[in-house]
Amino acid sequence: MTTLRTLTAGVAAGAAVLLLVASVAAGADADSDSAAPGDPLTQAVARGQTLFSLETFGGNGNTCETCHSGGGKLPGMLPDGRQLPSLINAAAIFPRFSRGAGAVVTLEGQVRQCIRGGLGGSPPPAGSPDLVALTAYLGSIALGQAVDIGGAPK
Ligand code: HEC
Numbered sequence: 150m151t152t153l154r155t156l157t158a159g160v161a162a163g164a165a166v167l168l169l170v171a172s173v174a175a176g177a178d179a180d181s182d183s184a185a186p187g188d189p190l191t192q193a194v195a196r197g198q199t200l201f202s203l204e205t206f207g208g209n210g211n212t213c214e215t216c217h218s219g220g221g222k223l224p225g226m227l228p229d230g231r232q233l234p235s236l237i238n239a240a241a242i243f244p245r246f247s248r249g250a251g252a253v254v255t256l257e258g259q260v261r262q263c264i265r266g267g268l269g270g271s272p273p274p275a276g277s278p279d280l281v282a283l284t285a286y287l288g289s290i291a292l293g294q295a296v297d298i299g300g301a302p303k
Contacts, residue, residue, distance in 0.1 A: 190285065193278075197286025200279060208270030213283075216267055222290055234302035240284070240291035242300040256284050 201221065202214040217225040221236030243256035254262070260283050261272035273279040294303075 193282045193285040194289045196278070197282035197284070197289075200283055201286055204279070206264050206268050206270030206272065208264070208268035211268045213263070213267075216263075220290065221287065236287060236290065236302070238291055238294040238297070238300070238303045240288040241294040241296050242298060242302060245299045256287060260284060260287075 198220060200213075201217075202212055205212060213221065216227055216233060217236050219235075221239070224235050225233035227233060239259075240256055243259060244253050246252070247254040247259075250258075250262070257275050257280055260280060261275070264270045264272040
């Protein structure tokens with residue numbers, strides 16, 4: 150009896166290990182799909198990073214980088230020298246209430262507002278590839294930041 154019970158336990162443990170190995174392998178496949186170089190999300194992030202430092206959206210010559218330094222990862226500065234927080238957790242604190250707008254604003258809405266105000270340009274429509282790319286980029290620099298909608302910028 151003891152031998153049989155030990156054997157059964159051994160088989161069960163073996164099956165559990167096999168199941169674990171199988172699910173880890175399946176998880177690894179799913180991860181490698183989403184992290185493959187050149188996959189659509191990675192491309193959107195890369196496009197957003199380029200737009201951030203180069204695109205003027207037909208405005209006054211400013212880019213995002215003019216006010217938001219280091220790709221948004223460092224504290225920013227307005228042309229008149231006033232300090233701005235970084236954008237490191239921006240994707241984690243929107244939507245938030247904007248006193249200026251008198252409304253709850255999404256990250257996309259804030260980016261469009263900066264294109265209109267900060268760049269003096271024409272904001273691309275919500276959901277357009279350029280706006281998706283900019284918000285995907287902002288999401289990528291906020292990886293690991295605690296979601297804290299309505300929270301304070303860092
Ligand atoms: C002329 C300066 C200027 C430029 C250029 C600019 N911004 Fe801003 N940005 C600001 C200011 C000032 C704020 C603070 C909130 C406000 O007053 O709208 C801000 C706030 C933000 C926020 C919210 C930060 C937070 O955590 O509260 C995001 C996101 C943002 N900007 C993204 C962008 C992006 C993307 C671009 C380029 C398309 C850009 N900004 C260009 C000045 C600028």
